[in-house]
Amino acid sequence: MHRRDFLQRGVLFGLTLxxxxxxxxTKPMRQEIHQLEGSLTVDGRPAGxxxxxxxxxxxxxxxxxxxxxxxxxxxxxxxxxxxVAFQPADSRQPxxxxxxxxxxxRILSVFGPGPRGIKTPTATIGIRGxxxxxxxxxxxxxxxxxxxxIEIRMHAKPEQVIPLxxxxxxxxxxxxxxxxxxxxxxxxxxxxxFLLESLVNRRPLLxxxxxxx
Numbered sequence: 001m002h003r004r005d006f007l008q009r010g011v012l013f014g015l016t017l018x019x020x021x022x023x024x025x026t027k028p029m030r031q032e033i034h035q036l037e038g039s040l041t042v043d044g045r046p047a048g049x050x051x052x053x054x055x056x057x058x059x060x061x062x063x064x065x066x067x068x069x070x071x072x073x074x075x076x077x078x079x080x081x082x083x084v085a086f087q088p089a090d091s092r093q094p095x096x097x098x099x100x101x102x103x104x105x106r107i108l109s110v111f112g113p114g115p116r117g118i119k120t121p122t123a124t125i126g127i128r129g130x131x132x133x134x135x136x137x138x139x140x141x142x143x144x145x146x147x148x149x150i151e152i153r154m155h156a157k158p159e160q161v162i163p164l165x166x167x168x169x170x171x172x173x174x175x176x177x178x179x180x181x182x183x184x185x186x187x188x189x190x191x192x193x194f195l196l197e198s199l200v201n202r203r204p205l206l207x208x209x210x211x212x213x
Contacts, residue, residue: 073112
């Protein structure tokens with residue numbers, strides 16, 4: 001699928017397709033649950049659609065759960081049986097988490113400007129303004145850099161920095177001390193990316209092609 005197809009889909013979601021590298025200006029930063037299916041806990045306590053989820057809290061969905069969440073300039077889609085510990089904010093972006101740890105399950109994320117630090121069971125990932133899907137699997141982790149740039153450090157080899165850049169879905173398996181290996185795209189869609197970016201008044205910068213490892 002080519003870039004023009006993504007732009008046409010963006011119109012269907014009611015996005016303003018602004019020019020420039022930064023895309024559209026963001027709406028005022030906020031924290032809210034956009035959609036919740038199934039049950040949810042926040043810091044181990046039952047939560048509902050009106051719960052205010054803040055940086056520094058741990059969020060978990062049920063086996064049939066699904067959560068769409070806006071936190072400052074970032075938006076997230078958590079799948080079933082997912083547990084994510086969001087890092088605290090810093091003083092410059094008090095409503096935006098500085099990153100998160102994926103403890104179980106899967107999460108699709110879009111991020112505003114500025115650095116974020118992400119941890120999975122096998123790797124630490126440094127990002128800056130990116131669309132990213134992660135899934136913790138029993139034997140390995142799965143990563144899809146939907147667009148943007150990241151740096152991967154495997155926990156088993158933290159001294160080695162593995163850069164990855166993508167304009168359209170560069171997927172990798174992450175396992176132990178092995179280098180990331182190429183993988184097919186699965187369990188997330190371009191429509192979900194358009195939806196998440198629309199919640200923070202942006203659009204995905206998707207195009208064919210990927211570079212890096």
